[in-house]
Amino acid sequence: MPSGPNFAHGSEAELARIFDFYQVRWVYEPRTFPILWNLDGVVVESFSPDFYLPDFELYLELTTLKQTLVRKKNRKLRRLRELYPDLRIKLFYAKDFKALLLKYGRIDVAASLTGLEGQARPGEPLPARPGEPLPARPSAEALALRAERLAATARAAAVPVPTGEIPATTIPAPTATSRVARGRGSRRRRNRRLAASLPARPA
Amino acid sequence: MDRARHPDLVNDVDEVLITEEQIRAKVAELGAMLSRDYEGRTVVLVSVLKGSLPFMADLMRAISIPAQIDLMEVSSYGGTATETSGLVRILKDLSSSIDGRDVLIVEDIIDTGLTLNYLLRYLRGKNPRSLRICALLDKPARRLVEISIDYRGFTIPDKFVVGYGLDYGELYRNLPFIAVLKPEVYSAS
Secondary structure, three states: OOOOOOOOEHHHHHHHHHHHHOOOOOEEOOOOEEEEEOOOOOEEEEEOOOEEEOOOOEEEEEOOOOHHHOHHHHHHHHHHHHHOOOOOEEEEOHHHHHHHHHHOOOHHHHHHHOHHHHEOEOOEOOOOOOOOOOOOOOOHHHHHHHHHHHHHHHHHOOOOOOHHHOOHHHOOOOOHHHHOOOOOHHHHHHHHHHHHHOOOOOO | OOOOOOOOOOOOEEEEEEOHHHHHHHHHHHHHHHHHHOOOOOEEEEEEEOOOHHHHHHHHHHOOOOEEEEEEEEOOOOOOHHHHOOOOOEEEOOOOOOOOOEEEEEEEEEOOOHHHHHHHHHHHOOOOOEEEEEEEEEOHHHOOOOOOOOEEEEEOOOOOEEEOOEOEOOEOOOOOOEEEEOHHHHHOO
16 A cells, blocks of 8 residues: 555545555556647646545545536546546545545544645645644635645646556547537637647657 | 534434334345345344444344344444544454355445445455345445445435434434434534
8 A cells, every 4th residue: 555645635635544444455646647639639638536446446536625616627527438438437526525524523624624725735734634633724825825836736737647657558549529629719729839838649 | 522512312303314114114125035035044144333233133033034143343434533543443353253154244324335345355254155235225425435235225315314223423323213414413513
């Protein structure tokens, strides 16, 4: 079982502890799946599920953002399922995670492990480790830093993943559908900018 | 649970999801199925404490074939601060060998499947002739690991339920029906 991955969110760390407790083997973000290519075949959007449970051949994506903010993730998940129909993946929402904490009598730490509160911050430990006090509410400066970090994360999401992470057998050739950049002109313009800066798709 | 708040078994219930009569009918139905499927054999019913106790007590009396019972208890995540950082433990093991026996795990509810997944691996290691699962309640929306349920009572919606053995903060187990608690019961915690 791997130890000490840098979890992006406190909820992921808590879920990993739950898996460890019940001796369920897990791997954190082991694979990145390309889900959108531009007209030059360059990956412009990808999806990295949070967990893989090898004993069940199941990927698990944990999103503890507010329900209204998960639309983008749902869209990416639909796209992933279209492109990789044999992939077994489950999306675990904030309400699911809170229900899990309620079940284990840890609903008291739910607020600190969901949404922005649970986001890992540079130089700060993840909150709500069992038996430890919850961290103080973040300052305005910390919130601004976090917003900046989230924006950087969003920008980084469009960067192609290392080719070594993706078995060639699972990368579908860009189809007519996948080549069509969804959305309006702004996304196509963004894709063109990205295409100019990114390496070509592996053969 | 907030010690200042006194639980009220009747008024804390928001909705009765499964009535006492529905439970009784389902247990009889499951008992008949098990009696038919295990005919000519002696089944070992293994109940997982504490939530499964009422179901086990009713189910064993609804079975018309020879049956033995045994009890197990498994630690739960979050029970104490030390348990959240440790590993699941068998708090009470089987009192008899199940080597070569037909074993039926009797569970109150299967949601994440984590406890049962552990238990299945543990019991398979004891070489039973067969190992099946009978669950009164199945909450598939919460499933994290795949579990194949052989005998299922009710599939329930994604709600936190108590009663008929199921607890919230070790309370409400003695309700004779399956119920959903009022949200303020949780928010008081």
